[in-house]
Amino acid sequence: MIGAATITVISPERARSLLGPRERGNERTDLSGGSRTRVPDRRTDNEALLPRVAAGDQEAVRQFIARYSNLIWSLALRMCLNKSDCEEAVQEIFVELWEKADRFDSSLGAEATFVSMITRRRLIDRQRRSSRRDRAFGLIEDLDFAGGAESRGESLASSDEVNLAKAAMEDLREEQREVLNMAICRGMTHEQIASTLDMPLGTVKTHARRGLIALRDRLAELGVTGVKGGAA
């Protein structure tokens, strides 16, 4: 028996009021202002694994590594100096994803989108720490640009989301699309893009910034991503 500790019965209503609002299914709040947003069909062939990873399910860890190895490997090849650097980075990234598994929020994007975001951030951090921004163009000879995302595995993102993202990219001004394509899909730095396009560095940055802001706002309008910036 536990000393003086006693239990008080309180009503469910009182408890709910203490606990605040409950999560409700797939409904989500648009962070730009609290309005409800249509959610595009995010169904893929696979269930999300991160909740199970966060819960300590080791079989889910194995499945998670198998499912996302190509995606993460592809990003690392674009942004690392050599295979050894690549392998070290990929290991760091998977550990970080495991550590942050409980932060995945399916209302803000598909699991693959979360994985890709964490991966790119870690790779950028590594680049900046190692002062390797003057590197060659990653290991792009190891990448298949012709096959596109389909050859990496369509099930990572729903066809609905892929089509909307492609359409949003097509809607950009040509120079914005070109700069962003080099930065995102080829992992090129702004210096490399400026040199390749023979364009002033400031102009490259301007195209990239404005293009990405336009893409962000468009994808949020379409409900592909659940967040949109701007003033409160």
Added chain:
Amino acid sequence: MNDHSSYMTRIDELLAEQALWGLDEADQRELDALLAEHGSEIHGGADASADSFGLTIAQIDLATGPAPKSSMPDALMSRIEQDIVNRMHGSSGPAATISPARTEDDSAPEIAGRIGPNTWTPWIIAAASLLLAAIAWLGAPTTGPQTPEDLGADRSSLMATAADLVQINWAALEDPSVTAETTGDVVWSDVQQRGYMRFSGLAVNDPTKEQYQLWIFDADRPDAHPVDGGVFDITEDGEVIVKIDPKIEIHEATMFAITVERPGGVVVSDRSRLPLLAAPATG
């Protein structure tokens, strides 16, 4: 363009560039200064705004990015899996669940899930053997399983040393797992990031069907998103002490809640079964 839209546009530009390439020192200083002054005016906060660019880039990459010509090496995949499994079995990390340590046999922290034996490579087994040999030679690790007596002593030590100690009795809600005889409390220190729960009369659960999960409410976080405090089982009647295992730092604990969830716990609880709550008295 007025001043407000001007600096909000500038914040967006810098966050966009940060997501694409990272910022140089001068731009990072400028962004930090702008966020310090105007960050509260951004919808959802600066982190959400930064995430919006990260998610956008990720979405475009998923739709249009290239595929590797050859897959990630199998040896690397095995190494990564084993690295994570080892971390899961360690004393820290988000995946380690907690158990009430009622007897010596079941006092080891319970880890949900299974190890995939097909991925164990010989060198890993050899390394594990060496580690076990070293542990046997050096004695038990200090972070190993705790007996009920250890937990009771640790709890007493916390109560004696934590100047900021919070102690709250559990309040029972309507749930089959609690009765009029259920008693207990929670003690917690924000400074030490340590705490213990005591239960007596909380129903024994079948871990293959459901588990108890602790949620810690932090003053710095919305109530809709409490911190996962760990999954645990009640294995026997009588007094049980459970060490609290928050997955992330708690800045100012304001309330503790126990829910009943599926085995392994959940990331977001629907709170449909909420047997116990420890909240400070109000009014």
